[in-house]
Amino acid sequence: MSQINVNRLTFSYEESFDTIFEEVSFTLDTDWKLGFIGRNGKGKTTFLHLLLGKYSYQGQITASVVFDYFPYSITVEQMDLPAAEWMDELKYGCESWRVICELAELREDADILYRPFGTLSPGERTKIMLAVLFSGENDFLLIDEPTNHLDQESRENVKQYLSRKRGFILVSHDRDLLDACVDHVLVLNRQTIEVQSGNFSSWWENKQRKDQFAQAENQKHRKEIRKLSHAAARSAQWADKNENSKIGYDPIKEHDRCVGTRAFIGAKTKKMQSRVKQMQQRIEREIEAKEDLLVDLERTVALKVMPLVHHKEVLVYGKKYSVQYLGAENPVFSDLTFAVRRGDRIALHGKNGCGKSTLIRKILEKAGIEDFHSIVSESGVCETASGLVISYISQDTSLLKGSIAQYCRTRNLEESLFCAILRQLDMDRNQFSKNMEDYSEGQKKKVLIAASLLTPAHLYVWDEPLNYIDVFSRMQIENLILQYRPTMLFVEHDQRFREKIATEVLEFNAFW
Numbered sequence: 252m253s254q255i256n257v258n259r260l261t262f263s264y265e266e267s268f269d270t271i272f273e274e275v276s277f278t279l280d281t282d283w284k285l286g287f288i289g290r291n292g293k294g295k296t297t298f299l300h301l302l303l304g305k306y307s308y309q310g311q312i313t314a315s316v317v318f319d320y321f322p323y324s325i326t327v328e329q330m331d332l333p334a335a336e337w338m339d340e341l342k343y344g345c346e347s348w349r350v351i352c353e354l355a356e357l358r359e360d361a362d363i364l365y366r367p368f369g370t371l372s373p374g375e376r377t378k379i380m381l382a383v384l385f386s387g388e389n390d391f392l393l394i395d396e397p398t399n400h401l402d403q404e405s406r407e408n409v410k411q412y413l414s415r416k417r418g419f420i421l422v423s424h425d426r427d428l429l430d431a432c433v434d435h436v437l438v439l440n441r442q443t444i445e446v447q448s449g450n451f452s453s454w455w456e457n458k459q460r461k462d463q464f465a466q467a468e469n470q471k472h473r474k475e476i477r478k479l480s481h482a483a484a485r486s487a488q489w490a491d492k493n494e495n496s497k498i499g500y501d502p503i504k505e506h507d508r509c510v511g512t513r514a515f516i517g518a519k520t521k522k523m524q525s526r527v528k529q530m531q532q533r534i535e536r537e538i539e540a541k542e543d544l545l546v547d548l549e550r551t552v553a554l555k556v557m558p559l560v561h562h563k564e565v566l567v568y569g570k571k572y573s574v575q576y577l578g579a580e581n582p583v584f585s586d587l588t589f590a591v592r593r594g595d596r597i598a599l600h601g602k603n604g605c606g607k608s609t610l611i612r613k614i615l616e617k618a619g620i621e622d623f624h625s626i627v628s629e630s631g632v633c634e635t636a637s638g639l640v641i642s643y644i645s646q647d648t649s650l651l652k653g654s655i656a657q658y659c660r661t662r663n664l665e666e667s668l669f670c671a672i673l674r675q676l677d678m679d680r681n682q683f684s685k686n687m688e689d690y691s692e693g694q695k696k697k698v699l700i701a702a703s704l705l706t707p708a709h710l711y712v713w714d715e716p717l718n719y720i721d722v723f724s725r726m727q728i729e730n731l732i733l734q735y736r737p738t739m740l741f742v743e744h745d746q747r748f749r750e751k752i753a754t755e756v757l758e759f760n761a762f763w
Contacts, residue, residue: 253315255279255302255391260310262294262301269681271297274310277446279420279437281316281391284413286429286451287422289439290677291693291721295422299393316391321384322377330369334379338364342383353382357412372603374405381409385416392419398428399718400646402602403744424693424722426451426747451722554675554704554727558737560593561709563636566738567591567614572631574609583609586631589757591710596732596739598749601759607742608646611714614740615643642708644716648695651687658687658698664705672701676724692719700728713741717748 260275271294279285287295301308302318323341339345351361357378363371364379371379377397384392394413398406406428413421413432420437423429429436429451436454438445447454569589575582583606591597599607615621617635620643651658655673659666670683676697682690687698696719703711717725725748732739732752743749749756 262308286433293439335364349386554731598753605759642706
């Protein structure tokens with residue numbers, strides 16, 4: 252057991268004016284199971300790269316352990332070969348028998364090591380990389396978003412696997428995963444960094460109490476500042492009035508005034524002015540204390556969506572619907588019967604590759620949004636209501652290029668409203684001047700979500716919208732959906748989100 256000491260760490264990217272870390276200091280224990288929490292763009296992945304020595308920085312990071320990072324970078328050549336042939340290139344000294352043992356803990360057969368890596372599912376690829384990662388000894392492991400794009404079963408396997416391990420930092424926005432796998436949290440707040448014992452739920456409960464206390468104290472300070480300000484104004488007024496009475500007087504009203512009266516009035520005025528100065532100093536102290544209270548308060552602004560109301564009750568209908576890729580032996584899915592009615596929020600649920608995204612693409616095709624004819628054949632019935640307007644979020648963020656202004660012109664979006672929604676999703680204004688290809692994955696997802704929210708539609712079709720999205724924004728989006736109740740068809744493997752949002756779950760069964 253040893254420690255990682257971070258002392259006065261300061262870092263910013265050369266091409267950016269934004270400071271990611273400034274004079275940051277904290278200490279971590281290498282025996283911890285550490286969850287890393289923070290808003291998108293706050294620097295979680297950047298910090299992991301700093302530990303790996305990828306960037307130059309000011310300050311000190313001292314550690315007596317070797318760091319290793321997930322996910323590994325897989326080359327095009329490696330994708331065509333089995334992992335058994337190149338996994339020792341990922342981790343020096345990696346031994347096959349240890350990887351096989353780790354795969355067994357992940358409830359995965361060793362034969363996936365001998366199949367071309369590119370033919371494996373996202374879950375199988377993740378399990379191989381995690382098995383390689385944990386096959387060493389005495390390394391401190393940096394695990395960055397291991398469950399993105401994984402189905403529920405694979406997520407559960409990874410969750411149980413990590414819950415038995417120690418000595419890692421886990422970056423994740425999956426609340427269930429963090430609760431099951433970590434015993435400490437490292438939190439990037441708005442202006443500070445804190446290290447706390449416990450999991451996500453215990454930290455979140457403490458944070459809510461802390462925020463409520465800060466808001467109550469803030470109100471108390473505001474009242475005290477108003478009271479002191481009124482008292483200071485009155486005292487200043489009296490002092491000025493008293494000072495003005497030193498020179499000149501009415502001999503009839505002040506017949507008893509003598510030569511010493513002027514000195515008495517001056518002393519009294521000085522005393523009043525001293526009291527005013529003391530009040531001003533107290534006001535400044537109260538303001539300073541008030542400003543320190545709310546620096547880390549998470550202000551999640553309520554989002555809005557304006558769904559359209561279609562004249563038909565059933566927007567999408569399927570009966571004994573089957574889809575098969577051309578040349579494939581089995582259909583992707585078969586005999587699927589479903590209906591999407593106004594007000595429904597239907598979650599598509601099943602393993603990776605069972606056809607959830609395929610169904611979405613076929614529905615988009617029926618609505619005239621996407622052409623999918625050439626690569627699949629279909630049987631049964633799948634129909635959409637005439638004139639159906641769909642707002643769609645894709646899994647793929649690779650098409651986001653160029654500036655926000657160019658994106659808004661292409662999508663026919665009002666730029667000022669679009670940027671306002673991004674601000675409500677806590678994207679910094681400095682990001683608006685950058686090209687979108689330079690955004691983090693979470694920021695790219697927020698662009699897609701903002702575009703969807705700004706597009707009035709009868710049906711909102713979201714395909715894994717929350718990958719890479721921070722916890723606070725997830726809660727924000729949950730509240731939005733529960734308030735406005737748009738009709739939705741969505742794929743999302745975040746179990747808490749699905750349980751909270753879905754009015755119905757459509758189960759898919761894969762043909763293997």
